[in-house]
Amino acid sequence: MTAVPILMFCLLGLIWGSSFIYMKLAAELISPEQVVLLRVLFGLVPIAAYAAFKGAYSRSHAKHFLHILVMSVVGTIGYYYGFAVGSSLLPSGIAGALSGLTPILSFLLALLLVSEERATSVKALGILLGFLGVLAIANPFGDDVSSSDLEGVIYNAIGSFSVGASFVYAKKFVIPLKIPFSALITYQLALSALILLVVIDLDGIHAIWSDTVAAAGLSLGLGVLGTGGAFILYYYIIEKLGAVNASSVAYVPPVVALLIGVLIVGEQVRPWEYAGAAVILAGVYLVNRQPKDST
Secondary structure, X not given: OOHHHHHHHHHHHHHHHHHHHHHHHHHOOOOHHHHHHHHHHHHHHHHHHHHHHHOOOOHHHHHHHHHHHHHHHHHHHHHHHHHHXXXXXXXXXXXHHHOOHHHHHHHHHHHHHOOOOOOOHHHHHHHHHHHHHHHHHHOXXXXXXXXXXXXXXXXXXXXHHHHHHHHHHHHHHHHHHOOOHHHHHHHHHHHHHHHHHHHOOOOOHHHHHHOHHHHHHHHHHHHHHHHHHHHHHXXXXXXXXXXXXXXXXXXXXXXXXXXXXXXXXOOOOOHHHXXXXXXXXHHHHHHHOOOOOOO
């Protein structure tokens, strides 16, 4: 009964983990903000079709425009832009490893802003390990560290912080609205696309089509699968395996991204970066660890 959900769980981890190399390849041809725009546009297609198939749209949702606007800016534009810039400045494997910071920052923000969240010594240790892992990867005191390395780490952290903030905002303000997830994500992506079309410079965006691999990676790997398809898979896994089990997919993308970067692309990863990635994953485990039922 759980074979298909488990398979989908593994597939989602693979899709999200491979997204960093797609961002890296695309950013060599077009700007990070253009990468975000195309990712959103291609990701909008499958989720919008899925929402229409499920009959999820309703005119009554329009009254929640301000909440959708916040989710668009924080949960889509800030999130994707931070990772796109970070991936353009860092090896894709390292950028992927840093994405493990997302659940740690999400819990920290929830702890500060959501009254029902409780701190424990184990979770506090997880938060500390997460930041130590980031510090190890950034290596700000090393002799061979570059400004682009530090900038890339900062942008990745901004992306993780942004999506973490969107989780907390959604928990407090959006989930109680009972908007079907497929409709909510469609509205969020559509509004993000409109904002990006207005504010970014589109000059040179056509250059992505000059490289077949980069174009396919961006449109299919990062957009259709990595954005629209990934949302559908994630909520399917929540429905079948539960939210707690689904959240553990956070362990998979950092590992997948590192393996792709090192084994397939041939990126050079330094020993302390491996150590930092391992420490971040340990932090994610401790933050997501569920206390045993004492009853």
